[in-house]
Amino acid sequence: MYIVPIAWMFVVVLMTVAEATSTQGTLLGAFFTFVLYGLLPLAIVMYLLGTPSRWRARRAADAAEQAPGDVAPADESARADPADTADTADSDGSGHPPGAGIAPKREEP
Secondary structure: OOOHHHHHHHHHHHHHHHHHHHHOHHHHHHHHHHHHHHHHHHHHHHHHOOHHHHHHHHHHHHHHHHHOOOOOHHHHHHHHHHHHHOOOOOOOOOOOOOOOOOOOOOOOO
């Protein structure tokens, strides 16, 4: 992942050295070449490429805060529906009893 930024900075450093050592170049021009062609675009690209990993880290931190072993606050447990605490081993997690939306099989006489 880092090969492209390393190669880009190598090219920018060579451009900066060429600007600084040229007979028509200046150190100020070399500085702006380094900053405007190297550091600024590379910082923006690396920030954008790091966005998915920041999202994953944020989701992992949120999941760690809401771990299933944690004790729920008292006000949330008081609001829980008693029907939700029933055995839901066959349920799909929707809170509805198993087979609630399925019509019975119609048999022809």
